[in-house]
Amino acid sequence: MKRESKSKLKPEPEHPPDPKFRKCLKCGRRFMSEHIGERICPKCKGRRDWREMA
Numbered sequence: 001m002k003r004e005s006k007s008k009l010k011p012e013p014e015h016p017p018d019p020k021f022r023k024c025l026k027c028g029r030r031f032m033s034e035h036i037g038e039r040i041c042p043k044c045k046g047r048r049d050w051r052e053m054a
């Protein structure tokens, strides 16, 4: 029953939640990733040099 109301609110998520340990693409360390699209550990993300190229 929950499914019906939810699918109307949001389109399907691009990356379904799948929390597990993954290797960071930047530093190679393992970190807790929320989903398969999350490949950069919070530390490297915080460095602002991976997405802010402008």
Ligand SMILES: [Zn+2]
Residues within 6 Å of the ligand: 024, 025, 026, 027, 028, 029, 040, 041, 042, 043, 044, 045
């Ligand atoms: Zn990293």
